[in-house]
Amino acid sequence: MDIATGVRRIRAANPSPMTGTGTNTYVLHGADGAVVIDPGPALPDHLAAVLAAVQGAPVRAILVTHPHLDHSGLVPELQAATGAQVYGFGGALAGRSALMQRLAAAGLQGGGEGVDAGFVPDVLVADGAVLALAGLQIEALHTPGHMGGHLCFALGDALFSGDHVMGWASTLISPPDGDMSAYMASLRRLQAQHWRRFWPGHGETIADPTLRLAELAAHRHARETAICAALQAGPARPADLAAQLYTDTPPALLPAAARNILAHLIDLHDRNVVFSTEPLGAGAQFKII
Numbered sequence: 001m002d003i004a005t006g007v008r009r010i011r012a013a014n015p016s017p018m019t020g021t022g023t024n025t026y027v028l029h030g031a032d033g034a035v036v037i038d039p040g041p042a043l044p045d046h047l048a049a050v051l052a053a054v055q056g057a058p059v060r061a062i063l064v065t066h067p068h069l070d071h072s073g074l075v076p077e078l079q080a081a082t083g084a085q086v087y088g089f090g091g092a093l094a095g096r097s098a099l100m101q102r103l104a105a106a107g108l109q110g111g112g113e114g115v116d117a118g119f120v121p122d123v124l125v126a127d128g129a130v131l132a133l134a135g136l137q138i139e140a141l142h143t144p145g146h147m148g149g150h151l152c153f154a155l156g157d158a159l160f161s162g163d164h165v166m167g168w169a170s171t172l173i174s175p176p177d178g179d180m181s182a183y184m185a186s187l188r189r190l191q192a193q194h195w196r197r198f199w200p201g202h203g204e205t206i207a208d209p210t211l212r213l214a215e216l217a218a219h220r221h222a223r224e225t226a227i228c229a230a231l232q233a234g235p236a237r238p239a240d241l242a243a244q245l246y247t248d249t250p251p252a253l254l255p256a257a258a259r260n261i262l263a264h265l266i267d268l269h270d271r272n273v274v275f276s277t278e279p280l281g282a283g284a285q286f287k288i289i
């Protein structure tokens with residue numbers, strides 16, 4: 001559907017507890033062609049739908065917010081069909097903080113979130129880069145948190161916010177790809193600018209970005225407070241805390257909840273609020289200091 005003049009949203013048929021109603025792909029039409037933001041999952045019907053939305057215009061670029069397969073899986077097929085170059089921050093490990101690099105080197109494993117390990121952009125996009133594509137000016141913002149190499153793309157005062165700010169749920173922060181300290185900093189960065197609209201990777205258009213950013217920051221602060229309160233009662237592991245704190249969460253989402261808790265605990269550990277006698281990971285036991 002057209003969500004603004006020259007901006008079309010195509011929703012992939014990959015609904016799930018992690019993707020909501022499915023991944024949003026955006027096709028932007030400029031004076032000199034089209035740009036695709038987040039090709040989406042590798043589904044033949046989705047490729048056909050994206051190409052139909054392009055309406056025969058030359059595709060000048062494929063922009064990728066982050067290499068999770070529900071966003072980048074269709075890259076090879078879309079590139080083969082259009083010949084367009086692929087723009088991204090880097091490969092799946094790019095953009096990790098020094099802390100996450102250290103924890104990964106020490107053995108911290110991700111939670112199996114569908115990382116696109118083979119993703120290699122043709123064009124590396126740095127923070128603040130202004131891309132002149134298809135007659136449009138698109139600014140890239142490096143917004144690590146959901147993933148180290150996550151980018152948002154600004155078109156004027158509208159932002160394609162990827163999985164950093166979604167329209168249906170708070171995002172997954174699963175270390176070492178996810179990084180709670182970086183996520184909160186990326187939220188604050190967006191809060192420092194005026195935005196009229198967010199067009200997220202999942203869910204509907206966010207009509208009040210200021211409110212949404214405040215909600216998300218408050219949600220994480222409340223979760224952090226609840227984790228610290230629970231640890232006051234005694235040491236606990238991420239899975240125990242998830243079961244205790246996410247009482248209104250469907251069981252299928254509790255493993256993801258435990259990853260978010262782990263992200264909070266690593267952040268709290270880094271700030272010397274909690275400690276663990278075991279290597280930082282999903283199975284570690286944490287205590288309040």
Ligand SMILES: [Zn+2]
Nearest residue numbers: 066068146163
């Ligand atoms: Zn993602």
